[in-house]
Amino acid sequence: xxxxNVLSEIIRDFHSDKxxxxxxxxxxxxxxxxxxxxxxxxxxxxxxxxxFATRAAGLTLFGACAMGVVLLLTSGLKTHVSVAxxxxxxxxxxxxxxxxxxxxxxxEAAFMTLVAVLALTSCLTGLGFYLVGRxxxxxxxxxxxxxxIGGFLxxxxxxxxxxxxxxxxxxxxxxxxxxxxxxxxxxxxxGLAFASILFMILQRWSHFLxxxxxxxxxxxxxxxxxxxxxxxxxxxxxxxxxxxxxxxQGLWPVFSxxxxxxxxxxxxxSQLPLSGSVVLIAILGMLLNISGVEISANEDIDLNREFxxxxxxxxxxxAGGSSPGYTSLSLSMLGVRTGALSRICGLISTLVVAFxxxxxxxxxxxxxxxxxxxxxxxxxxxxxxxxLVHTYNRMPKIDYSLILVIAIVIxxxxxxxxxxxxxxxxxxxxxxxxxxxxxxxxPRDLRRLKSTKPRTIPDRHLLxxxxxxxxxxxxxxxxxxxxxxxxxxxxxxxxxxxxxFLILDFSAVSGIDISAAKxxxxxxxxxxxxxxxxxLVHPPQALAKALEEDLPTLHGHLADHLEQALIAVENTxxxxxxxxxxxxxxxxxxxxxxLAADDMLLQLERQEWAESLAERLAACATCVHFQAGESIGxxxxxxxxxxxxxxxTVSEQSGEGTxxxxxxAGAVLYPQAQFLEVFFACDLWADSQVSILQLSPAQRDSLExxxxxxxxxxxxxxxxxxxxxxxxxxxxxxxxxx
Numbered sequence: 001x002x003x004x005n006v007l008s009e010i011i012r013d014f015h016s017d018k019x020x021x022x023x024x025x026x027x028x029x030x031x032x033x034x035x036x037x038x039x040x041x042x043x044x045x046x047x048x049x050x051x052f053a054t055r056a057a058g059l060t061l062f063g064a065c066a067m068g069v070v071l072l073l074t075s076g077l078k079t080h081v082s083v084a085x086x087x088x089x090x091x092x093x094x095x096x097x098x099x100x101x102x103x104x105x106x107x108e109a110a111f112m113t114l115v116a117v118l119a120l121t122s123c124l125t126g127l128g129f130y131l132v133g134r135x136x137x138x139x140x141x142x143x144x145x146x147x148x149i150g151g152f153l154x155x156x157x158x159x160x161x162x163x164x165x166x167x168x169x170x171x172x173x174x175x176x177x178x179x180x181x182x183x184x185x186x187x188x189x190x191g192l193a194f195a196s197i198l199f200m201i202l203q204r205w206s207h208f209l210x211x212x213x214x215x216x217x218x219x220x221x222x223x224x225x226x227x228x229x230x231x232x233x234x235x236x237x238x239x240x241x242x243x244x245x246x247x248x249q250g251l252w253p254v255f256s257x258x259x260x261x262x263x264x265x266x267x268x269x270s271q272l273p274l275s276g277s278v279v280l281i282a283i284l285g286m287l288l289n290i291s292g293v294e295i296s297a298n299e300d301i302d303l304n305r306e307f308x309x310x311x312x313x314x315x316x317x318x319a320g321g322s323s324p325g326y327t328s329l330s331l332s333m334l335g336v337r338t339g340a341l342s343r344i345c346g347l348i349s350t351l352v353v354a355f356x357x358x359x360x361x362x363x364x365x366x367x368x369x370x371x372x373x374x375x376x377x378x379x380x381x382x383x384x385x386x387x388l389v390h391t392y393n394r395m396p397k398i399d400y401s402l403i404l405v406i407a408i409v410i411x412x413x414x415x416x417x418x419x420x421x422x423x424x425x426x427x428x429x430x431x432x433x434x435x436x437x438x439x440x441x442x443p444r445d446l447r448r449l450k451s452t453k454p455r456t457i458p459d460r461h462l463l464x465x466x467x468x469x470x471x472x473x474x475x476x477x478x479x480x481x482x483x484x485x486x487x488x489x490x491x492x493x494x495x496x497x498x499x500x501f502l503i504l505d506f507s508a509v510s511g512i513d514i515s516a517a518k519x520x521x522x523x524x525x526x527x528x529x530x531x532x533x534x535x536l537v538h539p540p541q542a543l544a545k546a547l548e549e550d551l552p553t554l555h556g557h558l559a560d561h562l563e564q565a566l567i568a569v570e571n572t573x574x575x576x577x578x579x580x581x582x583x584x585x586x587x588x589x590x591x592x593x594x595l596a597a598d599d600m601l602l603q604l605e606r607q608e609w610a611e612s613l614a615e616r617l618a619a620c621a622t623c624v625h626f627q628a629g630e631s632i633g634x635x636x637x638x639x640x641x642x643x644x645x646x647x648x649t650v651s652e653q654s655g656e657g658t659x660x661x662x663x664x665a666g667a668v669l670y671p672q673a674q675f676l677e678v679f680f681a682c683d684l685w686a687d688s689q690v691s692i693l694q695l696s697p698a699q700r701d702s703l704e705x706x707x708x709x710x711x712x713x714x715x716x717x718x719x720x721x722x723x724x725x726x727x728x729x730x731x732x733x734x735x736x737x738x
Contacts, residue, residue, distance in 0.1 A: 006073055006343060013342040021340035024212035025079075026348025028375055029331045031243070031367055033068075033083055033349055034356050035167070036328075037061045040089040044323060045114070048100040052111050058251030059115065060084050061357040063122070063322025068350030070313035076305050077293065078343050079335030082313060084325040085285055088278045092121065092323060095271050102264060109262040112255060115321040116263045121275040122318035128279045129286065129326075130311025138303035144291065145430075147399045148422040150387050151406025153292045153329075155418055157383025158411050160330050164377030165192065168370040170240045187240060191370030194218055195377040199385075202337070202378075215371065222368040233366070243367050249360045254321065278324060286310060286326035288419070293329060296386070297336045330379050337382060398429060431482050439475050439483045443494075446470040446573070451566035452661040454649065462577045463570060470501035470569045472562075476508040479540075484516030488523045495527065501569045502527055505537040505562050517546040524554040533557065535565040610666035613717055614646045614693055616710055620703050621693040626686040633680040641696035642674035642718075648690030653683045662687070671718045674700040 013019060037060035045056040067082040095117045102110035132138055169187035171179055179188070198214055226236050237244050286307070294301040306327070314324050335345045387403055395403075402425055410418030446467030455463065473491065477483075495502070504520075506512075520543055524534055533555040536543070547556060559565035623646075626632055632650060633639060645667045652661045663669065670678050674695050695703070695714075704711045 010343050010347060013344050016342075018340060018342040019344065020212050022335075022342040022344035023348055024215055025335045025340040026345045027352060028215070028372065029081055029334060029345060030349035030352025031372060032331060032376070033064050033081070033353050034061065035243070035372075036083050037064045037353070040084045040323065044089055044092050044096055044118070047096065048103055049096050049110065049114065051107075052114075055111070055251070055254060056115075058254040058357065059118065059321045060323060061251060061353055062254070062320035063317035063325055065350055065353045065357055066316040066320060066322070067310075067313040067325055068346055068353060070316055071309055072343055072346045072350060074305075074309040074312065075346075076302050076309075077299070077332065078341050079332050079345050080293075080306070080309075081328045081331035081335075081346065081349065082310060082325050083328050083331070084323045085282070085328075088121070088125075088282055088285075088324050091274065091278050091281060092118065095274055098271065099267060102267070106262060108259065109264060112259050112262040113264045113267050115255065116265070116268045117271045117275070118323045119318045119321045120268060120271075121278050122314045122322055122324040124275050125279050125282045125324035126311045126314030126316075126318060128283055128311070129307045129314060132283065133304040133307030133309075133311060136304045138287070138307050144287070145422070145426040146295075147395075147402040148406060148419065148426055149288070149291050149295055150391065150399075150403040151410065151418060151422050152288050152415070153296060153383050154387035154403055154407035155410030155415065156292065156329055157380045157387065158407065159380070160383065161377045161380030164195065164373040164375070164380060167373030167376060168192075169373075170369070187370060188373070191374040192377065194371065195374040195381060198374070198378055199381045203385075211375075215375075218371040218374070219368055222371065237365065241368055241370065243365050243369055243372070250358045251360075252357050282324050282326055284419075288415075289327040289329045289332075293327065293332050293336075296333055296383070330376060333379055333382075334375065337379065402426065402429070431480075439477055439479060439487055440473045441476070443471050443473050445472070446566070446569065449566070451563055451570055453567050453570070454662050454664045455570075459574055462574055466573050466577050469499060470503065470573060471495070471499055472503035472505060472566075474505040474508065474562075478510050479512040479516045481513060481515030481519065484512070484519040488519045491523065492526055495532075497530060499527075499530075499532050501533050501535065501572070503535045503537065503562075503565050503569065504539075505565075506540060506543070507538045507562060509540060512540040512542050514542060514546070517543045521547060521550070524550075524556055528554045528556075531555070535559050535569065537562050537565050607666055609717065610644075610646075613714065614644060616707075617644070617693055617695065617703075617714070620699050620706070621695045622699070624692045624694055626690040626692070628686055628688045630686045632684040632686055632690070632692070634684075635680050635682050637680050639670045639673040639678045639680055641694045641699065642671050643669040644693040644695070645669065646691040646693055649687040650690055651685050651687050652681075653685060668718050668721055673697075 013022065038057045041056040041060045042050070042053040045053045064083050071080045071082055096114060099110050099114040099117065102113055165179070165188045168191040169179070169184045171184055179185075194214075198211070201210060222241065225231075226233070226241075231239070231241075233242065236242050287303075290301060290303060290306055293299075294303075310326055314326075317325065331349075335341065388407065391400060391403065402422065405425065406418045406422040409421045446469075447464055448467075449472050450463065450467075475487075479487075517540075524547065527534060535557045536547070537559045538561060539547075539558065544558065547554070550556075551558070557565075557568070559568070621644075622641075626648075645663055645665055647665050649665075650663050650667075650669075652663070669684070670680075672678055675697055700711070703714075
């Protein structure tokens with residue numbers, strides 16, 4: 001977004017009802033940003049380096065200010081707030097310990113060397129963020145399961161809630177015993193009551209003035225309490241009721257250009273592995289936090305854009321020696337919860353930080369800490385309610401249980417352990433669920449599933465009798481070890497003992513893992529022992545390679561397409577049936593003839609009808625002749641009219657050259673082409689010498705005008721075509737009676 005667009009948007013928001021909640025949220029965020037920045041400076045510059053903590057606060061305040069400016073101009077999320085984070089800061093403490101060894105040489109050298117380590121880490125983090133966004137790799141992270149994000153937000157809600165209490169009373173969250181001391185309870189109890197009342201009010205109403213009025217009312221209430229308790233501001237600050245510990249004077253510039261000569265670059269280079277680990281931690285933290293904002297705010301966020309924005313923000317922060325930072329979940333959500341969806345929030349919070357950086361924080365020292373902490377606890381309550389209460393009846397119980405487990409692990413052992421447990425549990429649940437997904441439709445034997453090869457009527461009847469000895473399974477989707485194992489076990493249990501042929505069609509399978517291939521190898525071994533021959537249709541390369549050497553001993557065959565396997569199995573079944581009949585008494589052949597006699601008679605009548613119709617249509621249609629192997633029409637080519645096959649056999653072939661269907665004399669192809677423009681659905685080839693009558697739309701019009709009764713007879717012939725080729729005599733008789 002250009003600077004002009006940002007400026008015009010901010011000016012427009014200043015004249016809207018967003019201005020009050022935005023100003024309020026900006027002030028609160030700004031104060032909290034200052035507190036966080038100062039706290040993390042003290043965390044990094046600890047131990048022997050603690051004497052530089054106040055000076056180092058200028059570094060982190062500069063970083064917060066730089067990030068605020070960049071996000072204000074480039075981020076797609078209007079309430080996006082970024083600041084130094086605890087995980088990178090805690091990791092960088094190790095660098096502070098290493099650099100402290102320089103104190104005996106020069107205190108300025110120690111300070112500037114650690115500043116250089118922070119700057120290098122921020123630079124690498126910014127570069128990592130920018131590359132993720134530049135090459136649009138952030139979308140890969142959207143595969144993080146929803147329950148994992150939910151558990152992360154629930155765990156974050158707990159830490160925000162407890163962190164708010166810590167801000168109220170100044171006691172570390174880990175010191176549970178200190179939390180319940182009477183003087184400490186008196187500090188956080190009013191703030192907790194304030195946050196709880198606000199939570200209940202906001203659950204029912206969402207007016208934008210509620211939180212600003214609450215901030216003003218809470219501050220006034222504390223000052224009235226100070227008045228009635230006869231406490232001066234210095235006494236209240238000493239007791240921990242007011243913000244303290246902020247610099248009273250400006251902190252910039254922290255160092256001069258001449259100070260850069262004090263840096264020990266050999267120590268900086270030795271900390272590169274540590275800086276690299278911070279980059280990975282920051283990318284993971286950024287992903288989780290920005291995903292949490294996206295889900296909680298119910299807003300579609302361009303993750304790649306935000307990674308690019310944070311990349312540029314960290315590169316600018318590195319110029320001032322700041323530690324790296326990324327999206328603050330709590331502060332970004334404060335603007336969403338207050339309805340302050342405006343860049344005014346970022347503008348005001350950045351101005352507050354800049355004021356403290358250049359002028360000092362005397363003004364902020366008048367804010368009651370319990371009121372500030374209450375807003376953090378309020379956001380935590382919202383997260384806990386949304387993900388542990390509100391979702392209870394809105395999610396499957398197993399997903400809700402996963403959220404609960406992740407939240408508990410995060411609270412007990414930290415975010416990394418919780419995320420790892422969540423991903424492992426999600427993977428296990430996915431494997432179980434995915435293994436239950438049906439990878440095959442209902443199996444069909446060769447009485448229902450037939451090839452397109454033309455068969456004589458006796459052979460069609462024979463296939464109806466012996467077709468149950470061949471079963472076909474058409475598999476689909478991706479086959480992995482779980483689904484393949486269940487399928488193989490079920491097939492072995494359900495497969496009839498007298499099955500002679502098993503066809504496994506992999507044409508619709510998108511892939512297979514090596515473990516699944518081993519399960520199919522086990523299946524072929526089992527069915528081969530019972531004498532069953534197996535046809536594998538278009539198997540995945542991994543499966544074909546795994547079975548390549550063992551196929552002959554396993555009675556296995558490979559087929560490029562299902563039609564090829566069906567024809568091969570039908571031919572074998574028919575050959576065995578004919579051989580069996582020749583060895584039996586003549587009565588069995590007589591029985592077959594009796595079954596097929598009606599259909600043979602009807603086919604002869606049909607053929608006679610077709611020849612008569614072709615003879616009468618010859619006067620108004622075009623007769624075309626083709627030699628064996630000659631192309632009749634190509635896919636997407638205009639047909640030109642109805643095609644009546646007078647003699648010979650033709651094949652319809654797909655783009656891969658597989659035969660989709662064969663047609664014999666008497667068949668009508670593309671009957672709709674006699675009325676409108678129609679294209680060949682696939683390639684059409686002559687298998688032998690072929691004669692075809694073609695009736696174009698113009699010729700059809702002429703036929704209807706000159707011989708309407710012949711056109712009606714042609715329509716009757718076309719309408720009854722499919723039923724005449726049925727193997728069921730009843731269907732053929734019905735067509736004959738039309």
